[in-house]
Each structure stands twice: as C-alpha cells, then as structure tokens.
Amino acid sequence: MRNATIDMPVTLTVASKIRDYFMLTKFTLSFLVVYTCVISYLLVPTVTFNLLSILVLFVAGMCITGAANAINQSVEKDTDAVMRRTAKRPVASGRMSQREGLIFAYTLGTIGVLTVGFYFNWLAAGLSLFSLFLYSYIYTPLKKVNSIAVLVGAFPGALPCLIGWIAGTGMLNPFAALPGSSEGAVVTNAGGYVLFAIQFLWQFPHFWAIAWLAHKDYAKAGFKLLPGNTGPDRFSALQAIIYSVIMLPVGMLPYYYHVSGVLSFWILLFCNLWMVGVSVRLFIKMNANAARWVMFSAYFYLMVVFLSLLLDKI
Numbered sequence: 001m002r003n004a005t006i007d008m009p010v011t012l013t014v015a016s017k018i019r020d021y022f023m024l025t026k027f028t029l030s031f032l033v034v035y036t037c038v039i040s041y042l043l044v045p046t047v048t049f050n051l052l053s054i055l056v057l058f059v060a061g062m063c064i065t066g067a068a069n070a071i072n073q074s075v076e077k078d079t080d081a082v083m084r085r086t087a088k089r090p091v092a093s094g095r096m097s098q099r100e101g102l103i104f105a106y107t108l109g110t111i112g113v114l115t116v117g118f119y120f121n122w123l124a125a126g127l128s129l130f131s132l133f134l135y136s137y138i139y140t141p142l143k144k145v146n147s148i149a150v151l152v153g154a155f156p157g158a159l160p161c162l163i164g165w166i167a168g169t170g171m172l173n174p175f176a177a178l179p180g181s182s183e184g185a186v187v188t189n190a191g192g193y194v195l196f197a198i199q200f201l202w203q204f205p206h207f208w209a210i211a212w213l214a215h216k217d218y219a220k221a222g223f224k225l226l227p228g229n230t231g232p233d234r235f236s237a238l239q240a241i242i243y244s245v246i247m248l249p250v251g252m253l254p255y256y257y258h259v260s261g262v263l264s265f266w267i268l269l270f271c272n273l274w275m276v277g278v279s280v281r282l283f284i285k286m287n288a289n290a291a292r293w294v295m296f297s298a299y300f301y302l303m304v305v306f307l308s309l310l311l312d313k314i
Contacts, residue, residue, distance in 0.1 A: 165192025
C-alpha cells in the first residue's frame, strides 16, 4: 500500500511532464503543417506510396515543426504569460523553465533535421533548418515590431510544402526536369513551388482571422499582427479579400503544371471562391462571428485542397 502511495505522485508527475512537452509542440497545428508536407512529397510524380517513407517524413516533420513551436513558446514566455489564451502554457505558467523548453526544442529539431537529411536528402534537411531558424528567430521577435511579421512568417509557414516536394526530388531548381517523368506528368520541378504558393497565400486570411479574434490579447502583449493600425477594421478585412482573390489563379496552377487533374481543378476553384466569399462576408459584417467563418473555413480549405490534389494526382 505504501509503495502504491509513493508511485502515484511519480506517475502523475511523469504524465504531467509528458503533457507539457506535448503542449510545447502545439500538436494540432504541427499536424496540419506536416500533413501538407507529406502530401507534397507524395505528389512528386516519381514518388510511389511507401508507408515507411511516409512515417519517417511525418515523424521528422513533427519534430521540426514541434521544435519551432517550442522555441516560440520559450522565447515568448513573458508575453504568453499576459495573454489569457496562452497563460497556461508550460513555460509561461512557470511549470517549465525557459532553459528546459529550449533544450527540448533544440533536441527535437536536431533529430528532425538529421532524419530528413539521412533518410531523404540534405537539401530538404537544409531547407528545414532554414525554416526553423526563420520562424523562431526572425518571425517571432518581429511580431512586436511591425505587422510585416505576418508576411515574414508566411515563408516558414509554407516551406513544408517545398520541403516535402524536395524530399522526393532532391532538386531546388524549379525549371529542372524531373528524372523518370512520364508523358503528361510534371516535367519540371515547379510543382513544389506551386504548392508552396498555395499555402503561402492561404495563411493571410487564415491568420488575420485569428488575429481579429485575439486582437485584445495580442495588443496586451504588444504584438502588431493586423495590417490595419486601428485593430480589426475594414482595411484588414479588405486584405483578406485581396489574398483570397489572388488564390484563385494560383489554385489553377496544379492543373497547369500537371500536378493533378481536372477534378481537383474544380475542387480548388470552389474552395478558393468560398474563401473569397467568407472574406467578403467579414468585410460586410465586421464582427467576430464572420472572422470565425474565415478561420474555420481556412482550416477545412487546407485539408480538402491538399487531399483532393493527392487523390487526383497525375
């Protein structure tokens, strides 16, 4: 009985520590990013389905993305502590030291980058390391300086698509011919850049909807993330519309470059029109409910679009 009494607090402590590490990685957000990375890899015309390769890329991607999120939370512990939505995070709440959070992040990131390098290629690994650095040490501190941070952050946010593609091709040049490409398939390496462009543009209406809803919290922490100087305003809503409209022609490029077929072409067109519609609704309504429509629509957009591209792969 005495041993059981002693073991119980130990078990709870271990479980609590695991939960904190899990929170550091922002698993749900990381999963969405890695999801597009893996699908981008599978969309390479010379790549065939291999469960081991998919699992390795998924685990490595989760390590790298989780490391970026862990560094972000460790660096921003003071600002996280003053925001209601982030105050309970492990480092912000004091349950974990900043040093411990960074050690965990660097370990996770090292494992992820080395795994990509040894299993796939070092070009994809180098791009992963660059993305990790850009997100953690350029985008993160820039959030307090200017809303251009959103533009800067969109690059590491979209790079997983290019990383996944290059993991399959081993080539960075968008004009390079893909070895083994069959007639009617992608003949150049441009497909990865098309996928990058889709996810790059998607982030603007998505993130600005989040910033709209969390504006008071962000303002309290000193973050400048909305394009308008007066907080949630029509200028911010207009920016969401502009980027959603730009997504329309970009959404046609996977078909143009033979990444996928005509079915996904129409699915992307519908999804992009939907994003334009909910962004216009935000401009008209100017309220939190309309911003939620943009935010949740963006979540589903990414899942539907990339899945349709894969199922309709040429």
